[in-house]
Amino acid sequence: MKLSFRWFGTNADSVSLKQIRQIPGVHQVVATLYDIPVGETWPLSKILNLKKEITAAGLKMDVIESVNVHEDIKLGLPSRAKYIKNYQETIRNLAKADVKVICYNFMPIFDWTRTSLDYKLPDGSTALAFQRELVQENPQELIKKVETNNNGFVMPGWEPERLAKIKELFSAYAGKTSADLADNLKYFLQQIIPVCEEVGIKMAIHPDDPAQDIFGLPRICKSENDLERIVSMVDSPANALTICCGSLASNPQNNVPHILEKFVRKNRVAFVHARNIKFTSKYDFHETSHLSEDGDLDMYKLMKILVDNNFTGYIRPDHGRAIWDEKAMPGYGLFDRALAEEYLYGLIEGIKKSK
Numbered sequence: 001m002k003l004s005f006r007w008f009g010t011n012a013d014s015v016s017l018k019q020i021r022q023i024p025g026v027h028q029v030v031a032t033l034y035d036i037p038v039g040e041t042w043p044l045s046k047i048l049n050l051k052k053e054i055t056a057a058g059l060k061m062d063v064i065e066s067v068n069v070h071e072d073i074k075l076g077l078p079s080r081a082k083y084i085k086n087y088q089e090t091i092r093n094l095a096k097a098d099v100k101v102i103c104y105n106f107m108p109i110f111d112w113t114r115t116s117l118d119y120k121l122p123d124g125s126t127a128l129a130f131q132r133e134l135v136q137e138n139p140q141e142l143i144k145k146v147e148t149n150n151n152g153f154v155m156p157g158w159e160p161e162r163l164a165k166i167k168e169l170f171s172a173y174a175g176k177t178s179a180d181l182a183d184n185l186k187y188f189l190q191q192i193i194p195v196c197e198e199v200g201i202k203m204a205i206h207p208d209d210p211a212q213d214i215f216g217l218p219r220i221c222k223s224e225n226d227l228e229r230i231v232s233m234v235d236s237p238a239n240a241l242t243i244c245c246g247s248l249a250s251n252p253q254n255n256v257p258h259i260l261e262k263f264v265r266k267n268r269v270a271f272v273h274a275r276n277i278k279f280t281s282k283y284d285f286h287e288t289s290h291l292s293e294d295g296d297l298d299m300y301k302l303m304k305i306l307v308d309n310n311f312t313g314y315i316r317p318d319h320g321r322a323i324w325d326e327k328a329m330p331g332y333g334l335f336d337r338a339l340a341e342e343y344l345y346g347l348i349e350g351i352k353k354s355k
């Protein structure tokens with residue numbers, strides 16, 4: 001299994017490649033092209049430049065997160081044909097740069113959703129948090145809050161262009177059911193997975209984050225059954241999953257170790273996001289350090305499943321806390337995620353050597 005670190009690019013990230021290179025055990029950057037409007041083809045030249053930059057820093061770029069899916073594809077509009085064609089082209093271009101895994105999501109309108117970006121933990125650090133009652137009716141309040149608390153960073157999923165269209169998007173989804181959304185995902189997968197098979201790339205869908213309903217929008221990647229349905233839409237190892245432990249854990253019905261083990265054994269997990277969360281009530285939670293003792297997830301148990309099943313894919317720490325006065329994009333600072341890498345590395349080495 002390969003430890004990796006998410007990086008948003010020189011212009012968008014407070015963390016440098018040099019810093020990532022100095023995190024022991026990490027040799028992979030989970031990269032993205034941040035400035036390409038959703039739906040457009042990622043140009044080969046830009047991908048190769050990004051790879052060159054990462055390689056020059058002594059790191060590898062096997063995983064891309066995310067190639068976002070245009071809303072017209074999720075909505076199943078006739079214009080999806082053009083966007084799917086572009087997506088296929090992007091897959092081909094990424095394969096030319098030896099990319100192995102593409103992480104994406106199929107959440108309507110939003111990417112990840114939190115109601116607080118600076119929830120105070122007892123040790124004085126802050127973390128992202130979620131309060132269910134704040135995602136029931138009006139998204140505008142939440143958007144305002146996110147925009148004023150983002151430390152000046154544009155966060156993935158909260159790009160100004162996207163937020164500007166929020167009203168239209170909500171009306172476009174009016175009346176859409178989760179069955180519609182599932183049909184549209186199936187159609188999308190049927191069009192792109194053959195291309196992935198041809199060029200040796202795995203698509204790894206990220207679960208809904210949180211794995212709960214928000215603002216009455218359809219969501220189809222929240223549970224074990226949902227994941228089961230998705231992998232059977234196109235039965236190919238290229239139609240794979242990102243098991244984001246923290247996202248899946250946010251649905252109190254989910255048994256995350258069981259889900260991880262089940263899909264790793266089926267060879268359908270390409271990418272793992274390690275994150276811990278702590279519930280404050282049945283549906284409300286905040287993120288924590290990655291340690292088992294700080295959250296509701298047993299990290300040792302999760303790593304043991306991966307080691308015992310010889311998982312050969314990629315893993316990265318997901319959101320971290322803001323600590324040591326670091327100024328960074330909420331969830332994506334260097335310090336706490338670097339601590340997480342060393343914790344994961346330690347668990348993995350310990351489990352391997354105790355065999």
Ligand code: DNO
Pocket residue numbers: 065066067103104105111112156157206209244247273318319
């Ligand atoms: C949070 C992050 C997500 C993820 C996208 C993938 O858990 O991992 O923002 O990057 O949903 O498309």
Ligand code: MN
Pocket residue numbers: 206244247273318
């Ligand atoms: Mn994640």
